[in-house]
Amino acid sequence: MTDTIARYFEAFNAGDTGAMLDCLGDQIAHHVNEGKIRAGKDKFAEFCAHMSRCYKEELTDLVIFSSDDGTRAAAEFIVNGTYLVTDEGLPEAKGQTYRLPGGSFFELKDGKISRVTTYYNLADWIAQVSAG
Template identity: 50%
Template sequence: MSALQIVQDYYSFFNQKNWEGMLSLLHPQIRHEANQGDTRVGLELFREFLGKMDDSYDETLTDMVFLSEPTDTRVAVEFVVNGIYKKGEPGLPPAHNQTYVLPAGAFLEVKDGKIARVTTYYNLERWIKLVSE
């Protein structure tokens, strides 16, 4: 399977809220570089992250554009996050089911048929403004 197809399947599982499907596509030493905070390495830390996200947010991605490169190892994805902020997190505004629509992007690296790196970018200040209004 191509890197592009693996990444497309990964995001399809995300929109289905199929966390086990997502995890099945990840390399055991997945490197997760989130927009804010520390880098997570390994499936267990990624699983914990997914659980925390599932508790606090209900998100669906739309307007997805996938870009791949000739070595079939890296894929970039541009998308719109359509979300509901369900549960507050330390240092962030209180949550009361606010909705938000936010552009974002990610860069993924595939190694040995598994996603080995996910780097995600979005405008945190814009998100805070959206959920604070």
């Protein structure tokens, strides 16, 4: 199952939403940091389009962990990003760069990701882009 998670993150870093969607089950539950749960691939794709418009991100220092039965996994990483376009309710974008730790938790079913939950410190991100 870690192969699925590795492909998901490779696709993320390549900016390939289609390849990310290929890693997801049809009923994906996407738990967003500081946001509502999005259900289904269409909502996930909409989220990715929004994120690609506002942010350019690459994840480094990726470490993937998985349960023995292959139904759960987690990853920690560093988010290296550039804030491209102002996101509603957040500070103004001026091309600021940021670097912060993050993590994701996964449930897997039939070789596909059925839930992804992502966390990062929003206050740290706001401080970084406000100073930049």
